[in-house]
Amino acid sequence: MTIEENRILLPKSELPASWYNVLPELPEPLGPYLGADQKPVEPSALAAIFPKALIEQEMSNQSIHPIPAPVLEALALWRPTPLIRAKRLEKALGVKSRIYFKDESVSPSGSHKSNTAMAQAYYNRQEGITRLTTETGAGQWGTALAIAAKHFGIDVRVFMVKISLTQKPYRKVIMNMMGAEVFPSPSEVTKAGRDALAKDPQALGTLGLAISEAVEEAASRPDTNYVLGSVLNHVILHQTVIGQEVQKQLALAGEKPDYLIACHGGGSNFGGLVAPYVPMIKSGEKITAIAAEPISCPTLTAGKFTYDAGDTAGFTPLMPMYSLGTDFQPPAIHAGGLRYHGASPIVSSLLKSGVIKAQAVTAEQVFKFAKLLANSEYIIAAPESAHALAVTCLKALELESLGQSACLVFTLSGHGLLDLSAYESAA
Numbered sequence: 001m002t003i004e005e006n007r008i009l010l011p012k013s014e015l016p017a018s019w020y021n022v023l024p025e026l027p028e029p030l031g032p033y034l035g036a037d038q039k040p041v042e043p044s045a046l047a048a049i050f051p052k053a054l055i056e057q058e059m060s061n062q063s064i065h066p067i068p069a070p071v072l073e074a075l076a077l078w079r080p081t082p083l084i085r086a087k088r089l090e091k092a093l094g095v096k097s098r099i100y101f102k103d104e105s106v107s108p109s110g111s112h113k114s115n116t117a118m119a120q121a122y123y124n125r126q127e128g129i130t131r132l133t134t135e136t137g138a139g140q141w142g143t144a145l146a147i148a149a150k151h152f153g154i155d156v157r158v159f160m161v162k163i164s165l166t167q168k169p170y171r172k173v174i175m176n177m178m179g180a181e182v183f184p185s186p187s188e189v190t191k192a193g194r195d196a197l198a199k200d201p202q203a204l205g206t207l208g209l210a211i212s213e214a215v216e217e218a219a220s221r222p223d224t225n226y227v228l229g230s231v232l233n234h235v236i237l238h239q240t241v242i243g244q245e246v247q248k249q250l251a252l253a254g255e256k257p258d259y260l261i262a263c264h265g266g267g268s269n270f271g272g273l274v275a276p277y278v279p280m281i282k283s284g285e286k287i288t289a290i291a292a293e294p295i296s297c298p299t300l301t302a303g304k305f306t307y308d309a310g311d312t313a314g315f316t317p318l319m320p321m322y323s324l325g326t327d328f329q330p331p332a333i334h335a336g337g338l339r340y341h342g343a344s345p346i347v348s349s350l351l352k353s354g355v356i357k358a359q360a361v362t363a364e365q366v367f368k369f370a371k372l373l374a375n376s377e378y379i380i381a382a383p384e385s386a387h388a389l390a391v392t393c394l395k396a397l398e399l400e401s402l403g404q405s406a407c408l409v410f411t412l413s414g415h416g417l418l419d420l421s422a423y424e425s426a427a
Ligand SMILES: Cc1ncc(COP(=O)(O)O)c(C=O)c1O
Pocket: 111, 112, 137, 138, 139, 140, 141, 229, 230, 231, 263, 264, 265, 266, 267, 268, 269, 270, 336, 337, 338, 382, 384, 385, 413, 414, 415
């Protein structure tokens, strides 16, 4: 293990060999997923769209899941990722706090989404699936899946939220280069899409609707499965490589975290960072985990804890989660990946039981601190990640005003090099 200036790096041999499952650690067991008849969904009902291995992980009570060798090899293409002490950002803020960020932007897709994309593509291929459908908001997940599917030899069709496709046309170019087909959602390809267009031909699209389109198509073809880039338990499981690496890297730096902060769209990068720390938080260690979300899509801070569908058409099971309602239409904020009405059941449960906190920030705050990061660390953060950055900076400034300092860690879940139109219009 080496520390090069402010970069805390781990050798390949320190790549976590297993995923950490937080389900057995939740203060209250998760309620079952329910069907439209309000009865618990049997695992066999999910088999029409998911491989068996992922259904088992979704409902598993086993704490440790070894990572299969082909997935480890794929992750080793870019992992372990660096943990970086943002000293110039600290100086620019004028704070004594130590700020670290886990740099997930170094993956082939430019975000943390590759961590689960590789695993999900592998398990589907193992079970004979040759075609996958999915939705994407910002395009990061679609890009990650297109690359993972290329790696494991699977075809992909992506339904991309129309407003995000307009804002980020180059994401489509990358997905197409990897061999994936991309449709703006709502599309004419599915009934859910056609119904939405009939209601509103100008619809900007939502993640909930794009999920309906992808699920509808997967359910109607035996060679096709559906994959989701966030929300579900197995997605958070795959993302726990983030938190496990952070634990080793902070130990190497002689630090313990006071604050763990990540942005929250559906909960996967937040869950991946925080899940391995849940046993410590529960045992009374003073670690405050904060999920950062936009004030314009305030699922965790203003949503209701309820059973709700993951999509607009109601094809997915009902899940126990914080939700703004499946009809919620977020304004066209630029953080496309944070435009989701719901939240992961795991993150919802942790919030409800007080293990974690949530904080909403304004677009002005997000872009102000994104600019400060660019000017100090020379990094263009994805607008989603800049929500975590903003909460981190606000907390560091608040502590400073109280004459205090702390160790704050946030996830840089992705880079913003394909989000420049968002920064241009915010300037
Ligand atoms: C860079 C980036 N960060 C964060 C998110 C939010 O997703 P999640 O809450 O699952 O981490 C997205 C979603 O597309 C994203 O692209």
